[in-house]
Amino acid sequence: MTAPVTTQAGQSVAVSKRRWFEFNKPITPASAIWLALSAWVAFFGLWEFAVLMEVTNAVLLPGPVTVLTSFVELFTEKNYLADIGMSLYRVLASFTLACLLAVPLGILMGTFRSVEAFFNPLVSAFRYLPAPSFIPLLLMWLGAGESQKLALLFLGVVWFLITLIMDYAKSLPADYINTALTLGGNRRQVLWTVVVPAMLPNVLIAMRQMLAVSWTYLVIAEIVAADSGIGAMMMRAKRFVHIDEIMAGIVTIGLLGLLFDILLRAAQRLLFPYLETKE
Amino acid sequence: MIADNPQQKSHSKLLLEQVSKEYPISGGDRLLAVSDVSFDVIENEVCVLLGPSGCGKSTILHMMAGLNDPTAGRLTLDGREIHGPSRDRGMVFQGYTSFPWLTVEQNVEYGMRLNKVPPAERRQRVDFFIDRVNLTRFRKAYPKQLSGGMKQRVAIARMLANAPEISLMDEPFGALDAETRWHMQELLLDIIDDSQMTVVMVTHDIPEALFLADRIVFLSSHPGRIKEILTMDFKQGRRITNKEELIETPGYIEIEREILHMMREEASDEE
Ligand SMILES: Nc1ncnc2c1ncn2[C@@H]1O[C@H](COP(=O)(O)OP(=O)(O)OP(=O)(O)O)[C@@H](O)[C@H]1O
Ligand SMILES: [Mg+2]
Numbered sequence: 001m002t003a004p005v006t007t008q009a010g011q012s013v014a015v016s017k018r019r020w021f022e023f024n025k026p027i028t029p030a031s032a033i034w035l036a037l038s039a040w041v042a043f044f045g046l047w048e049f050a051v052l053m054e055v056t057n058a059v060l061l062p063g064p065v066t067v068l069t070s071f072v073e074l075f076t077e078k079n080y081l082a083d084i085g086m087s088l089y090r091v092l093a094s095f096t097l098a099c100l101l102a103v104p105l106g107i108l109m110g111t112f113r114s115v116e117a118f119f120n121p122l123v124s125a126f127r128y129l130p131a132p133s134f135i136p137l138l139l140m141w142l143g144a145g146e147s148q149k150l151a152l153l154f155l156g157v158v159w160f161l162i163t164l165i166m167d168y169a170k171s172l173p174a175d176y177i178n179t180a181l182t183l184g185g186n187r188r189q190v191l192w193t194v195v196v197p198a199m200l201p202n203v204l205i206a207m208r209q210m211l212a213v214s215w216t217y218l219v220i221a222e223i224v225a226a227d228s229g230i231g232a233m234m235m236r237a238k239r240f241v242h243i244d245e246i247m248a249g250i251v252t253i254g255l256l257g258l259l260f261d262i263l264l265r266a267a268q269r270l271l272f273p274y275l276e277t278k279e
Numbered sequence: 280m281i282a283d284n285p286q287q288k289s290h291s292k293l294l295l296e297q298v299s300k301e302y303p304i305s306g307g308d309r310l311l312a313v314s315d316v317s318f319d320v321i322e323n324e325v326c327v328l329l330g331p332s333g334c335g336k337s338t339i340l341h342m343m344a345g346l347n348d349p350t351a352g353r354l355t356l357d358g359r360e361i362h363g364p365s366r367d368r369g370m371v372f373q374g375y376t377s378f379p380w381l382t383v384e385q386n387v388e389y390g391m392r393l394n395k396v397p398p399a400e401r402r403q404r405v406d407f408f409i410d411r412v413n414l415t416r417f418r419k420a421y422p423k424q425l426s427g428g429m430k431q432r433v434a435i436a437r438m439l440a441n442a443p444e445i446s447l448m449d450e451p452f453g454a455l456d457a458e459t460r461w462h463m464q465e466l467l468l469d470i471i472d473d474s475q476m477t478v479v480m481v482t483h484d485i486p487e488a489l490f491l492a493d494r495i496v497f498l499s500s501h502p503g504r505i506k507e508i509l510t511m512d513f514k515q516g517r518r519i520t521n522k523e524e525l526i527e528t529p530g531y532i533e534i535e536r537e538i539l540h541m542m543r544e545e546a547s548d549e550e
Contacts, residue, residue: 175372179434182344183390183441184366193393197380274379274421 062244067251070244080233084252087222087229090146091214094153095207098214102161103203109162110169111195123162131156132220139225149221156217157210164209168202169195201272208264215257291319292477293343293445298352300338312338314502315352320445325471325478327492329485329538331545335503336481337373340449343479344370356444366394369443373450377422377433384409384418386433390441408436411470428459435467439474448480452487461522464490468520485538490525493518497538499545506541509534 027035044064050056051063062070074080109116109123134155142148176198180190222231230249237245268275300313313335320326328336341347342354345364354361356368369390377386384405391401409418412432422430431451438446451467452460468491471478482488488495492511499506513530525531 173374173376175374175376176378178344178346178364178370179372179376179437180389180393181346181364182366182368182370182447183393183437184364185393189393193389194378197378200380272380274423276379276423 059241060243062247066244067247070242070248071251074233074245074248078233083229083233084256087218087231087253088256090149090153090221090229091211091218094150095157095211095214097150098154098158098161098210099207102158102165106162106165106206107169107195107199107203110166110172111191116166119162120166123159127159127163131217135220135224144225149218149226152221153214153217157214160213161206161210164206165199165203168206169199172198201268201275204264204268204271208261208268211260211264212257215253219253290322292322292357293320293479294355295319295339295343296353296355298339298342298349298354300335300342300347301350311502313342313349314504316498316503316505317352318496318505318508320477320479321494322477323475324493325468325476325480325491327488327495328479328481328498329483329488329495330498330503330506331500331542332483334498334500334545336483336498337449338503339498340370340447340479340481343445344368344447346370366390366441367444368447369438369441369445370447371431371434371438371449371451373453375422375427375430375434375454377425377430377437379422382419382421383414383425383433386422387436387440390437394441404440404442408440411439412436412466426459428455428463431455431463432466435470439470439476445477445479448478450481450483452484453482460484460487465520465522467491468518472518472520485535485542488538489531489535490519490522495538497541506545509538 048063048065051058051061055061071080105119109119131152135152138148138151142151172195176194177190180194185193218229219231219234222229223235226232226235230252234246234249237243237249296317298313298316299311301309301311304310316335316339318326328339330336338347342349343361345361345368361368377383378389381389387409388401388405391404396404405418409415412435414429414432414436417425417429422433425433435451452463455463464487470476471491478491480491482491489511493514494511495509496505497507497509498504511534513528513534519525519528
């Protein structure tokens with residue numbers, strides 16, 4: 001326990017002494033920021049250092065500054081914004097479609113054992129089929145256009161999304177439902193006034209988890225066959241050995257992923273202010 | 280404070296006749312959780328189910344609520360057989376069940392909304408019951424801002440506002456610290472007394488049982504069956520809503536000792 005700070009030299013030292021490695025002790029926000037920043041600085045520093053030391057061919061490993069300047073070039077001369085817009089559209093459109101199916105189905109499967117028994121064997125089996133293995137089929141059925149890419153992204157996330165939401169619905173406290181039943185609620189009322197509102201925050205969490213996966217399939221779809229999008233830009237850059245632009249593409253996807261995570265977290269706080277705050 | 284016990288004209292409200300409950304367990308076996316239990320709950324009485332952990336108290340209460348069907352025997356409320364849950368039989372659960380997405384007043388109003396109670400009446404009953412459980416200052420708060428005792432008061436008010444015929448409570452104060460528990464017991468007994476409720480309450484806390492009960496059904500375990508039904512003769516047909524006074528009432532110590540003795544017998548049977 002912390003003793004009150006006194007003027008006696010020996011004791012005040014014991015109180016103010018801070019150690020870096022303490023089990024489960026919180027650190028101050030300021031030191032958290034400093035630690036995060038120094039990790040980034042170290043990362044870029046090492047990268048730039050490796051380039052300066054000519055660890056490999058400068059063409060194959062451009063430094064962070066080169067990558068940064070290639071961003072400017074991409075935006076001003078190569079209409080990069082259109083590529084980003086296209087990729088965003090693909091992710092968001094396919095993800096919306098996946099949610100439209102997965103949210104109601106997952107909730108019903110987690111709530112009613114009969115619905116689960118009907119769909120779950122199917123959904124679990126599909127989950128084990130890698131979405132990219134459908135690419136040849138999708139190319140033949142849908143051609144190389146937009147619908148093929150949306151279908152791939154859809155298949156990549158929908159089964160996992162259903163399962164995640166089902167698991168969340170199953171772990172709702174049974175006594176919420178029992179309370180509503182003993183207050184006279186019928187099945188429809190319990191579904192709409194207890195199960196659905198109790199599930200909404202979990203649905204948002206599941207969406208946050210799966211949106212990251214959606215970006216993975218986006219890159220696959222755009223590398224396979226596309227003339228627009230971040231992945232397509234990266235394939236074009238490969239043809240001309242513009243390593244800096246490929247790296248800029250990777251950074252873009254990372255930043256967009258981060259941005260969506262932040263947005264969804266903010267939505268969580270705004271939409272569900274009543275939630276117990278964990279951590 | 281001494282109040283009249285309104286339990287004089289003994290009309291039996293809820294009746295259990297040879298009720299048994301088996302649960303299927305792993306390996307195709309069946310566990311007999313409740314065996315051949317028969318008793319009745321009299322109108323306007325507080326009937327406490329007391330017994331060691333795992334003796335089937337919650338199982339009996341869930342069957343009364345209609346959340347669980349008996350394997351044998353029957354349960355009736357005012358002569359009508361119980362099938363499934365209904366607003367006749369309100370229930371307060373051991374865990375916190377105030378809906379976190381609703382404010383205190385929305386929680387209390389919730390049951391009445393389900394039952395399409397007209398808005399004016401709804402508002403009036405919300406006001407009354409929120410006041411009755413001393414939460415008026417917190418009516419716009421969400422459950423996350425409330426202490427455990429307050430959350431249980433929300434659950435109690437929500438059940439009462441829905442005007443059930445009988446109130447079932449499964450260790451409603453089980454998760455609370457000793458002092459809060461005390462206050463809650465006194466508050467509950469006050470409410471029970473002036474709104475003439477019929478209550479079945481589960482507990483394994485002996486002082487709580489003695490304080491609240493008009494009658495105690497003592498259950499033994501494995502399988503759960505009735506060991507003894509104790510009438511609180513020492514209270515001489517009154518309800519004593521003050522704890523110190525209860526403990527000083529002649530006869531209290533004796534009955535507490537008798538129950539402790541039964542508890543110990545149960546425990547030694549386990550070995
Ligand atoms: N759904 C279930 N499936 C199988 N066994 C069950 C189930 N519910 C309860 N049981 C068993 O039935 C017995 C009685 O359980 P119950 O919960 O009714 O006891 P209890 O008296 O309420 O106990 P406690 O004081 O711990 O709450 C226990 O042995 C328990 O393991
Ligand atoms: Mg129990």
